[in-house]
Structures are given as structure tokens and as C-alpha cells.
Amino acid sequence: MDIQEVNKLIKSQENDSNELRRILSNIKKDSTLRKIRPEYIDDRRKVINDVFVRTQQHDDRLKEQELLSTHKYITLNYFDNNIKKYYNEAMDYLHQCEQRLQDVQKINEQETATHSDATANLNTLNDPKIFIQQFRISQLSKKLSQAKIAITEEKPQWRLKSLFQSIQNQWQEIEGNHLELLVTENALEHDYFTSEYFDIIQRDYELTCELIEEKMNTSNEASTTVCAPSSSRGKLPPIKIPQFTGSYDS
Structure with a gap:
């Protein structure tokens, strides 16, 4: 070579x-x-x-x-x-x-199965607090889906902010009600706890909020970023051969 x-x-x-x-x-x-x-x-x-x-x-x-x-x-x-x-x-x-x-795929799969069970159990619940909690979770799930669609469809910031505020308000109610249910001993054996309804919606809530905040922050940033030219980074010297002058001593 x-x-x-x-x-x-x-x-x-x-x-x-x-x-x-x-x-x-x-x-x-x-x-x-x-x-x-x-x-x-x-x-x-x-x-x-x-x-x-x-x-x-x-x-x-x-x-x-x-x-x-x-x-x-x-x-x-x-x-x-x-x-x-x-x-x-x-x-x-x-x-x-x-x-x-x-x-995310696991959350979606669990969410689908969980909400199907919740819908089936709405009319058979004995504890009104759990009934209310599962209903709120079902409503929040719909709102989270709306938010993801809004992000994908590049909806304006005012729409994202409105969804974000609504989601946070709904989550505060769900979180507060969950703490009340935790201290109710006879509720711990209920399907609400054994099927991890709260854990599933919490992961979906956190992910969706992260997506909304990232989308809103991205919209506020400059669209272009000036980068240093790649030629200035870690440049290696070329191989050089000594020039032959014609002298035997070179």
C-alpha cells in the first residue's frame, strides 16, 4: 500500500x-x-x-x-x-x-388488559371508593391517550398545556384516593391492588408528562445549532516521506 x-x-x-x-x-x-x-x-x-x-x-x-x-x-x-x-x-x-x-409496550399491554377488567367490574364493586378510583383511572387513561395523539399531530402549545394541566389535576385526585385506599385493610385483597391498576397508570402518567414537557421545551428552543467543524477535532497528521536529494548521505 x-x-x-x-x-x-x-x-x-x-x-x-x-x-x-x-x-x-x-x-x-x-x-x-x-x-x-x-x-x-x-x-x-x-x-x-x-x-x-x-x-x-x-x-x-x-x-x-x-x-x-x-x-x-x-x-x-x-x-x-x-x-x-x-x-x-x-x-x-x-x-x-x-x-x-x-x-412502553408493556404499559400499553397491561393498560389494555387492566381497563378491560375495570370496565367489566364496574357494576360488581362493593366498595364505592374503589369504584370511584377505577372510574378516575379510566378517565385519566383516555386523557393520556389524547395527549400522545396531540404530540404526534403537532398540536399547538396551548393545547398541550391544557392537556398537561388537566392530566396533573386528575392524577392528584387519583394519587390522594390511592393513599386512602392503602389504609383500608379490607380493600388490599381487591382486584384493584392485585392487578396493579395504580402502578400501571402511574408509569403511563409519568411517561406522558415527560413527552409533553419535552415537546413544549423543544418548541421553545432554537431550530438550529452551530457546531464546530469536524475537521478541527482529533486531526491526524499525514504520512510524510523524506525528500530524496540525490546525495548518498540523505
Whole structure:
């Protein structure tokens, strides 16, 4: 491999290192609503893997070159300390997104089953407090669904703020009633507790509030961010060959 090709590969490694860092930065900036979609996670993971496989192949070729033994690419272990580092960070972050997605899917599944049971049990409850609590939870669940749709459909801020306030008010009533039910001994064996109605709606409430706040904050931020040029970050020197002058002593 000649010097020109070596320098070209080193430059390619720099560019791919910056690309992995850029991808990770963009993923972190994306909204939670986007990051908990399966297709989003799969797409980003594929792009990251494609870049990393290419860098591995280039790294193998560069490490075969004896003239690189004292070059910073080798002495500073550029591949592990830059490329592999950003790759691992990006994959770990996507794994966290995937776990969050699984939590959301679990919440939705439990929520569907729970509210179906609640609807079926509304007319058979003996404790009026539990009846009221399950009714409130059912109403809050509908409001949470409305909020998620409003976020997806890019509804105006006033609509999000209105939903946010309504959700918080409903949650305060549910939380207060739940504390009262906890001190009622004969209620602890009820399906309300054994089926974790409160725990399920609490997770959905916290997630939805997070999505609303993130959406409102994003709308208030500037749409563009100035970034430092990638060429100024971790630039590696090219390989140079001493110029032959024609003297035997050169």
C-alpha cells in the first residue's frame, strides 16, 4: 500500500469517527417519542453498524503497514479510543431506547388488559371508593391517550398545556384516593391492588408528562445549532516521506 492510500484510509477513519459521534449526538437530541419507535432504533443501529464494520476493515489494513508503527494512529490507539468508543456509546444508548420501548409496550399491554377488567367490574364493586378510583383511572387513561395523539399531530402549545394541566389535576385526585385506599385493610385483597391498576397508570402518567414537557421545551428552543467543524477535532497528521536529494548521505 502506498503512502497516498495510507493517508486516504487514515482520513476515512477520522471522518467515520466524526460520523459516529454525530449520529450519537443527533439520537440524543431526537424526541423521546421518536426514540421509542422500533423502526427508529433498527434504522440507527444499522447505520452505526455499517460505519463500524467499515472502520474495522480499514483498521486491519492500516495495522499491517510497518511505516505506521510510530504514527499517532497507532501510538494513540486511535481506533479503540475514538471509533470504538463512540460506537459503544451509541449502541449502549440505543439499547436504553430499546428498553424504554419495551417498557412502553408493556404499559400499553397491561393498560389494555387492566381497563378491560375495570370496565367489566364496574357494576360488581362493593366498595364505592374503589369504584370511584377505577372510574378516575379510566378517565385519566383516555386523557393520556389524547395527549400522545396531540404530540404526534403537532398540536399547538396551548393545547398541550391544557392537556398537561388537566392530566396533573386528575392524577392528584387519583394519587390522594390511592393513599386512602392503602389504609383500608379490607380493600388490599381487591382486584384493584392485585392487578396493579395504580402502578400501571402511574408509569403511563409519568411517561406522558415527560413527552409533553419535552415537546413544549423543544418548541421553545432554537431550530438550529452551530457546531464546530469536524475537521478541527482529533486531526491526524499525514504520512510524510523524506525528500530524496540525490546525495548518498540523505
